[in-house]
Amino acid sequence: MVGDLAEKTSVRAVLEIRKAGESEIRVMTKSSTVDLVTKTDERVEKIIIGSLIKEFGEGTHCFIGEESVAKGEPCILTDKPTWIIDPVDGTTNFVHGFPFVAVSIAFAVKKQLEFGVVYSCLEDKMYKARRGKGAFCNDEPIQVSDVKDINKSIIISEHGTDRSPEKVKKIFSTMQKILCIPVHGLRGSGTAATNMCLVATGAVEAFFEIGIHCWDIAAGAVIVQEAGGILLDVDGGPFDLMSRRMVSANNDVIAKRIIKEIEIFPAARDDATPEKK
Numbered sequence: 225m226v227g228d229l230a231e232k233t234s235v236r237a238v239l240e241i242r243k244a245g246e247s248e249i250r251v252m253t254k255s256s257t258v259d260l261v262t263k264t265d266e267r268v269e270k271i272i273i274g275s276l277i278k279e280f281g282e283g284t285h286c287f288i289g290e291e292s293v294a295k296g297e298p299c300i301l302t303d304k305p306t307w308i309i310d311p312v313d314g315t316t317n318f319v320h321g322f323p324f325v326a327v328s329i330a331f332a333v334k335k336q337l338e339f340g341v342v343y344s345c346l347e348d349k350m351y352k353a354r355r356g357k358g359a360f361c362n363d364e365p366i367q368v369s370d371v372k373d374i375n376k377s378i379i380i381s382e383h384g385t386d387r388s389p390e391k392v393k394k395i396f397s398t399m400q401k402i403l404c405i406p407v408h409g410l411r412g413s414g415t416a417a418t419n420m421c422l423v424a425t426g427a428v429e430a431f432f433e434i435g436i437h438c439w440d441i442a443a444g445a446v447i448v449q450e451a452g453g454i455l456l457d458v459d460g461g462p463f464d465l466m467s468r469r470m471v472s473a474n475n476d477v478i479a480k481r482i483i484k485e486i487e488i489f490p491a492a493r494d495d496a497t498p499e500k501k
């Protein structure tokens with residue numbers, strides 16, 4: 225089954241990450257000095273895409289991979305069967321040895337996400353979900369939290385890699401307002417895919433971020449929905465995978481309460497034309 229292949233492929237990817245983690249990691253930067261990428265990210269993405277092409281043949285499936293897009297490949301979701309891949313989610317953590325790094329692989333057909341696999345490498349946790357078939361961690365069913373009282377919640381968010389003062393101000397003003405609701409706590413693992421799996425297991429009530437990319441959240445989106453959670457745009461509208469912003473939560477009550485506090489700032493869509501990025 226295609227889902228099993230994605231699972232097997234992510235395990236293979238993890239072996240590469242683990243091997244790389246034991247040797248000197250060559251760090252480079254992308255959109256800013258804090259947007260890191262390593263040769264491991266690039267190699268792991270090539271391994272994942274190579275094994276999927278070997279299985280399905282050249283030209284049958286499309287790929288949206290974080291590092292391929294960074295090198296100029298298009299980031300357009302069409303009706304064709306499409307794999308959406310983040311080879312190393314939490315690259316900054318990987319470089320620093322901070323213990324949250326994940327491989328994220330999602331599969332969509334006709335723009336509908338069909339399944340997602342997130343392998344949290346250092347926790348050895350394989351999260352997976354197929355549309356309509358439930359969500360699992362290491363083959364055990366997972367379920368979002370049943371908390372409806374925002375005062376009894378933990379909320380996850382990230383500050384991302386954009387360090388422009390006006391955006392940083394809005395990010396921290398939002399976090400301050402949420403913290404002072406008050407909620408039990410604010411957290412951030414450093415990887416969106418892991419954050420979404422924490423929503424899916426009920427460890428936290430919501431994760432939101434403006435500035436993430438489709439590859440960070442595509443697999444987690446299926447896992448959260450199949451664990452009984454919901455996904456919305458940060459303005460309360462419908463979730464839009466390519467919009468670079470989203471709220472994932474255990475229920476509508478928590479999601480809507482968080483949305484009231486979010487100070488929205490612009491982030492160019494993943495599928496925006498190059499001049500609009």
Ligand SMILES: O=P(O)(O)O[C@H]1[C@H](O)[C@@H](O)[C@H](O)[C@@H](O)[C@@H]1O
Binds near residue numbers: 310
């Ligand atoms: O580690 P990557 O794949 O680059 O993704 C992370 C991104 O770099 C951060 O800016 C975001 O805040 C995280 O949510 C992403 O997981």
Ligand SMILES: [Mg+2]
Binds near residue numbers: 440
């Ligand atoms: Mg990522």
